[in-house]
Amino acid sequence: xxxxxxxxxxxxxxxxxxxxxxxxxxxxxxxxxxxxxxxxxxxxxxxxxxxxxxxxxxxxxxxxxxxxxxxxxxxxxxxxxxxxxxxxxxxxxxxxxxxxxxxxxxxxxxxxxxxxxxxxxxxxxxxxxxxxxxxxxxxxxxxxxxxxxxxxxxxxxxxxxxxxxxxxxxxxxxxxxxxxxxxxxxxxxxxxxxxxxxxxxxxxxxxxxxxxxxxxxxxxxxxxxxxxxxxxxxxxxxxxxxxxxxxxxxxxxxxxxxxx
Numbered sequence: 001x002x003x004x005x006x007x008x009x010x011x012x013x014x015x016x017x018x019x020x021x022x023x024x025x026x027x028x029x030x031x032x033x034x035x036x037x038x039x040x041x042x043x044x045x046x047x048x049x050x051x052x053x054x055x056x057x058x059x060x061x062x063x064x065x066x067x068x069x070x071x072x073x074x075x076x077x078x079x080x081x082x083x084x085x086x087x088x089x090x091x092x093x094x095x096x097x098x099x100x101x102x103x104x105x106x107x108x109x110x111x112x113x114x115x116x117x118x119x120x121x122x123x124x125x126x127x128x129x130x131x132x133x134x135x136x137x138x139x140x141x142x143x144x145x146x147x148x149x150x151x152x153x154x155x156x157x158x159x160x161x162x163x164x165x166x167x168x169x170x171x172x173x174x175x176x177x178x179x180x181x182x183x184x185x186x187x188x189x190x191x192x193x194x195x196x197x198x199x200x201x202x203x204x205x206x207x208x209x210x211x212x213x214x215x216x217x218x219x220x221x222x223x224x225x226x227x228x229x230x231x232x233x234x235x236x237x238x239x240x241x242x243x244x245x246x247x248x249x250x251x252x253x254x255x256x257x258x259x260x
Contacts, residue, residue: 053088108137111203
């Protein structure tokens, strides 16, 4: 009887807790001026010429009220929706913006990865990545430098250790191309080069560091005279996604992230 009562209490608690997160997400969606369908907050804005921008953002209901991750996620989504709404009122053709997320965990660390897909002008849509990593036990947001040992510059130390995995990602990146051909050559994707996005978009998983390059669409390589007489490439956000095993980075990582 005692075990049965405990199980009943556990189920009851779960049923009570679930609607709270959903209600918080729905309430936050209302603050964004949208309608909540259980996963997405949906709204739209119309230009005076009747062009419509459709806006849809996924809200992580489990994080909306979280004291560590909640404020950053809320601020990001509110800023994103407002930005897309302000652009939408100037569009003369129908357009859209959609944001989806993934959550990764590594011990007490949690990474939230948002992929923004949007259409503004031209025949194709664009992608961008906005990432957050939190130490849920300490209540802080982590930067890439927080993963490595004191005194180590991650933008200098990661590239040589990650090189073979970045090359693999470059070779696999769209569109299909000859491995090692420009612009998918590793020296154009180091953190000081525009295609890499400066390693601003990254996530920590159970056993990998993922770097999304670039974080936002890049119009052209820089410097522009790198390949004189050769077509300049634009690069969509997240074209190259390097999955770097933490074991490969262990010499520079702090112990809690797999360091030696």
